[in-house]
Amino acid sequence: MRRSLSRDSLSLPEKLASISWPFLVLITLTASVGFVSLYSAAGGSMQPWAGPQAIKFGIGIIGLIITALIDIRIWMRFAYVIFGLVALLLVYVDIRGHNAMGAQRWIDLGFLQLQPSEAMKIASVLALARFFNGATAEDVKNPLFLIVPLGIIAAPILLVMAQPDLGTAMMIILVSGAMFFIAGVSYWMFGLVAAGAAAAAPVLWHFLHDYQKKRIAIFMDPESDPLGAGYHITQSKIALGSGGIAGKGFLHGTQSHLNFLPEKQTDFIFTLFTEEWGFTGGLALMGLFSMIIIYGYFMAFNCQNQFGRLLATGIIINFSLYVFINIGMVMGLLPVVGVPLPMISYGGTAMLSVLFGFGLLMSAHVHRDVKLSRRGGDVL
DSSP states (O other): OSEEEOOOOOOOOHHHHOHHHHHHHHHHHHHHHHHHHHHHTTTOSSSSTHHHHHHHHHHHHHHHHHHHHHHHHHHHHHHHHHHHHHHHHHHHHHHHHHEEEEEEEEEEEESOOOOOHHHHHHHHHHHHHHHHHHHHHHHTOGGGGGGHHEEEEEEHHHHHHTTTTTHHHHHHHHHHHHHHHTOOEEEEEEEEHHHHHHHHHHHTTTSSSSHHHHHHHHOOOOOGGGTTTTTTHHHHHHHHHHTTOOOOOOOOOHHHHTOOSTTTTTTTTTHHHHHHHHHHHHHHHHHHHHHHHHHHHHHHHHSSHHHHHOOOOOOOOHHHHHHHHHHHHHHTTOOOOOOTTTTTSSSSHHOOOOOOHHHHHHHHHTHHHHOOOOTTTTTT
């Protein structure tokens, strides 16, 4: 029977018992699909992708459990500190970051290509949850009150756009907008922002890089340059269609194994998977993602404190955007942007960032009955 007293008095064994182990099973099953797909992408080898990815997942799961056991009041206390440190890493990347494929997004640590923009997706949720904790209905309806949170998201967006990384910038904007919405910001303010963005679109268009403009143009008409800028999405659609209902079989995908499909281990890994496992396999994978998302919302809505509820909801919205944007992109429903499929695509920082986010979600769940003061004035 669950204890009725506040969860800040729970012992370590009681916290471990409060962790949602079925949720961790769902995460592990999903990641296993990624290991299998990366094994196939390498032509039936654990190197260079599946093996390292599995090791990073193991490290990430341990980090997830440790994160879940840390008192949520500690995460609340250091929310702005974490955000500031990640922002400093973004500044460092813009000045001295590792350049690859025309983008300066990574810090080369030798054993890991650290991409701070991935961590910023989580850090921005953490900071906004801290800011909006305890905010009243009157607060969030006051435009002056929103100046600070708008500044919180504006700085990293500008830093990420300078790399350039339009996909990550759009994700930060969308998840931050969702945080504003669940905090209770008035609809008319969203309408005002949307109208302003629409009015500024012609100006913003001129600040986009040529390849970004080309991606948008190709999204509108992918057949205009099938062997050039439209090659990625054209090959992706061919691979998706060729998989049929049941797929071509494990290690038998032609578009991927004959190297027609570009970036098959990262952005287009869902295409590789569905070519081999077909429409049925694709639905099964999306079913796993759906269960993670539904389970995540269930845990978020059970939080009794506002910080935990905002944090958990923001984390699961961020995860949902990963899935929606990546799958929509490879199907041609969205422009091609550099958004990986979470726990499936190869990438250490993305994997660790997603698992850290799930750790925060689990911390909110474990400490769901902890009472937090308004605005975090007394969080410890």
